[in-house]
Amino acid sequence: MSLAAILLIALLLDALLGEPDWLWARLPHPAVLMGRAVGWVDETFNAGATRRLKGTLSFAALCLGALILGLVLSALPGGTVIEAVLAAILLAQRSLADHVRAVADALRLSLGDGQRTVARIVGRDTRGMEAPAIARGAIESAAENFSDGVIAPAFWFLIGGLPGLLVYKIANTADSMIGYRTPRHQDFGWAAARFDDLLNWIPARLTALLIALVHGRAGAWRTIRRDAKLHRSPNAGWPEAAMAVVLGVALAGPRSYNGISQEFPFVHPEGRKTASAADIEASVAVLWRVWVCLVVLIALIAVA
16 A cells, blocks of 8 residues: 555545543553654753754654664554554644633633633743633634644655654654753754754744645745744745735744743744634634645545
């Protein structure tokens, strides 16, 4: 069976089943295991001198381990089934849509509920957030995580099968845990952050293109390209800019981290700055429309 056909099955399984609580209450999720591996490396080797070298070698070892594991699993009897199931588990369309929609539902209940729920999917300070800021945070998370959690894993599975997917996921996990410019991780997480930027370069731009094309906004590419550069990330700005253009809202902007307010520029500043729960739900609808387009494209590749 071709990689495209396996990926098609995985996309459909993920959309149908999502993340069943009954299963992950009994077994550790593969992403959790990856997080434990990164955490162990951080605790064990992130100390003393030459932290950048230690971090680079540790990260290379994690990637090599993921690559070997993918090759071994793919070569086992029933490897096709293993590939499809693991790919479905490591794709995040259904769970992403559910988590983002939950913010809209909570925000309609009360401001406090919205703050508590959006805190599950964003890293900024949420206490004291007003409703538009909560909505912007949820929409930004929808756009960025659609690229990181759906398009990029699918892309690297098509390129390298299960080994390619596992290498991408360990890199993305490492970046989310140690790829920060903090005193502890600026050197140790340098390789993880740079490699994750490299792996997401094409998927981020592909995500933006798909969002624009599916919604008939191909002519807005110049605006998307302009606004993507306003984001502090070299990749996250692309899907966020495309989502902002499609919804007609302004994203990003001022926010607080660890009690320190930071004046980030707005992405698509001419859009509405009064995002609401309805806009959050509209962003979820965008995710599903683009997902349908992705499924059709993968099916065509599989047939070809």
